[in-house]
Amino acid sequence: MLEVINVHKTFDAGTVNEKKALDGINLKIEEGEFVTVIGGNGAGKSTLLNAIAGVWPVDEGTITIDGIDVTGIPDYKRAAYIGRVFQDPRTGTASALGIDENLALAARRGHSRRLVWGISSKQRAAFKERVAELNLGLEDRITTKVGVLSGGQRQAITLLMATLQKPKLLLLDEHTAALDPKTAATVLDTTEKIVNRDHLTTLMITHNMHDAIVHGNRLIMMNNGDIILDIKGEDKKKLTVKDLLQEFEKASGEEFANDKAILS
Amino acid sequence: MGAIGEYLSSLSFVGLLSRLPAGVAQGLVWALMALGVYITFRILDIADLSVDGTFSTGGAVTAVLIVAGVPPIVAVLVAFVCGILAGMITGLLHTRLGIPAILAGILTQYALYSINLAIMGFKANTAISADKFNLIVSGRDVNVAIIVSVCFVAVIIALLYWFFGTERGMSIRSTGCNPQMSKAQGININLNKVVGLALSNGLVALSGCLFAQYSGYADVNSGRGAIVIGLAAVIIGEVLGDAILGKRMNFLFRMIFIAIGAIIYYMIYTIVLWLKMDPNMMKLFTAVIVAICLAVPYLKNARKSSFHRAGKNSAGGKKNA
Ligand SMILES: Nc1ncnc2c1ncn2[C@@H]1O[C@H](COP(=O)(O)OP(=O)(O)OP(=O)(O)O)[C@@H](O)[C@H]1O
Ligand SMILES: [Mg+2]
Numbered sequence: 001m002l003e004v005i006n007v008h009k010t011f012d013a014g015t016v017n018e019k020k021a022l023d024g025i026n027l028k029i030e031e032g033e034f035v036t037v038i039g040g041n042g043a044g045k046s047t048l049l050n051a052i053a054g055v056w057p058v059d060e061g062t063i064t065i066d067g068i069d070v071t072g073i074p075d076y077k078r079a080a081y082i083g084r085v086f087q088d089p090r091t092g093t094a095s096a097l098g099i100d101e102n103l104a105l106a107a108r109r110g111h112s113r114r115l116v117w118g119i120s121s122k123q124r125a126a127f128k129e130r131v132a133e134l135n136l137g138l139e140d141r142i143t144t145k146v147g148v149l150s151g152g153q154r155q156a157i158t159l160l161m162a163t164l165q166k167p168k169l170l171l172l173d174e175h176t177a178a179l180d181p182k183t184a185a186t187v188l189d190t191t192e193k194i195v196n197r198d199h200l201t202t203l204m205i206t207h208n209m210h211d212a213i214v215h216g217n218r219l220i221m222m223n224n225g226d227i228i229l230d231i232k233g234e235d236k237k238k239l240t241v242k243d244l245l246q247e248f249e250k251a252s253g254e255e256f257a258n259d260k261a262i263l264s
Numbered sequence: 265m266g267a268i269g270e271y272l273s274s275l276s277f278v279g280l281l282s283r284l285p286a287g288v289a290q291g292l293v294w295a296l297m298a299l300g301v302y303i304t305f306r307i308l309d310i311a312d313l314s315v316d317g318t319f320s321t322g323g324a325v326t327a328v329l330i331v332a333g334v335p336p337i338v339a340v341l342v343a344f345v346c347g348i349l350a351g352m353i354t355g356l357l358h359t360r361l362g363i364p365a366i367l368a369g370i371l372t373q374y375a376l377y378s379i380n381l382a383i384m385g386f387k388a389n390t391a392i393s394a395d396k397f398n399l400i401v402s403g404r405d406v407n408v409a410i411i412v413s414v415c416f417v418a419v420i421i422a423l424l425y426w427f428f429g430t431e432r433g434m435s436i437r438s439t440g441c442n443p444q445m446s447k448a449q450g451i452n453i454n455l456n457k458v459v460g461l462a463l464s465n466g467l468v469a470l471s472g473c474l475f476a477q478y479s480g481y482a483d484v485n486s487g488r489g490a491i492v493i494g495l496a497a498v499i500i501g502e503v504l505g506d507a508i509l510g511k512r513m514n515f516l517f518r519m520i521f522i523a524i525g526a527i528i529y530y531m532i533y534t535i536v537l538w539l540k541m542d543p544n545m546m547k548l549f550t551a552v553i554v555a556i557c558l559a560v561p562y563l564k565n566a567r568k569s570s571f572h573r574a575g576k577n578s579a580g581g582k583k584n585a
């Protein structure tokens with residue numbers, strides 16, 4: 001479904017801030033795989049997702065989605081294939097627009113924006129049903145401006161927007177990191193449900209090693225802009241946080257410096 | 265004492281009443297301009313300064329066409345299209361060439377000064393007398409002018425309400441509100457910014473076109489400071505609307521109140537003239553009002569969470585301890 005072939009990305013090349021964020025990375029993901037991504041700060045996890053989403057052009061390499069070479073396509077056009085949820089709950093929704101309007105925008109992702117009325121009453125009813133599945137009681141406030149919702153509610157709406165039309169690829173970048181533990185667990189639960197129900201091919205970055213092990217059917221670890229560990233199937237089910245820490249030290253020759261990941 | 269008494273007795277209340285309808289008519293003409301400013305300033309979150317030039321462009325094109333014998337209604341359409349083109353230039357300077365929006369607007373405005381002069385054959389103004397031409401609105405007949413401009417404003421508000429409810433219009437609203445989210449939803453934000461700027465400037469040129477007909481001449485300087493007047497109308501309308509409607513304030517009411525804001529602005533202007541104040545001071549007055557209104561939300565917020573307050577609370581805590 002997704003193929004990342006020898007992708008390089010260097011930020012601020014030729015300056016003192018030069019940073020090689022992706023160093024010839026290769027990754028192939030099959031349809032229906034749910035991949036969790038871990039790695040230290042600055043390992044290049046977000047950069048990998050941004051490269052796939054087309055936030056900026058890569059320096060070298062090829063990215064294909066479902067056999068389509070998207071390397072030369074800007075983000076807003078790639079959005080036809082990709083659903084995204086960001087770390088900051090404010091990023092994924094338009095706060096001045098209603099829940100229904102945000103969903104209506106998502107419902108046209110990958111299609112042209114026509115000069116026809118944006119939401120029909122039939123559509124609004126359908127949105128209500130989808131929102132009800134989130135179990136947040138938001139279905140009765142479908143025209144409420146998203147800006148007044150809590151972070152967790154906004155993140156749930158963003159998730160719904162990303163998956164309203166089945167995307168070829170779902171990209172989640174620490175989408176529960178800004179939420180309190182309880183809300184984070186709820187949103188993660190919803191994620192799991194939607195991904196399983198629609199068999200979505202998913203990449204999910206997390207700093208929580210436990211989450212990375214429990215969720216998904218494949219795990220990759222990144223360091224210095226490359227993948228240093230790739231575990232799937234039965235091997236993944238048997239993983240423990242301790243194994244991961246050991247693997248990280250072995251592969252990178254450094255200690256995993258992230259208390260949050262170790263403690264959880 | 266005598267001087268003040270003389271001044272007061274020189275003010276005729278009947279005189280004010282007789283002037284107010286003209287203020288309403290002018291306010292309605294400028295309401296179109298205010299709606300244009302609303303599109304960029306509030307919906308797109310861009311402070312577009314090209315409007316000062318586009319307003320004059322609307323007037324210049326109208327005057328020249330009408331003098332050349334073109335029916336005024338056709339002149340209205342051509343003025344609208346010229347405004348759209350000017351807005352597109354600003355949009356392209358911004359999105360294609362990476363020039364900051366404010367600067368792009370200033371560049372367009374600056375260039376339009378020469379272009380507007382060129383349109384009028386390098387004269388600073390062009391007369392279109394209501395005696396000679398069958399104008400759509402004219403200061404000669406204020407009542408008709410009010411009726412006609414109410415129709416214009418109503419139709420434009422209805423069209424804008426429809427447009428911003430369509431799929432395209434909704435995507436323009438999200439572009440201004442959250443560009444990153446918009447891109448993630450497959451929206452071409454650069455295209456939307458150009459469309460929004462074009463539409464806005466189209467309305468501003470339309471306003472300039474009606475204003476030239478109303479005044480009986482087009483002037484290359486007529487748009488100077490138009491952005492501030494537009495902002496004043498938007499702000500007066502929003503403050504008033506929020507006060508009256510509170511939570512029930514929706515997009516339609518907002519636009520209606522902006523139009524009312526423009527009318528109120530011109531009523532104030534009329535009163536200022538009636539009080540025999542120097543009209544040249546009106547710009548200072550307007551700027552102060554707009555600055556205050558723009559600052560109020562910030563100051564309100566700052567009052568809720570300020571270092572000064574935190575310091576006071578902290579000192580209070582010490583006393584209590
Ligand atoms: N837009 C950018 N401009 C300049 N440098 C960048 C940019 N984006 C990322 N980088 C740099 O690239 C490197 C990789 O960053 P990235 O955000 O991918 O890390 P990450 O693995 O997501 O880390 P974290 O866990 O902290 O989110 C970092 O050194 C970062 O500073
Ligand atoms: Mg990151």
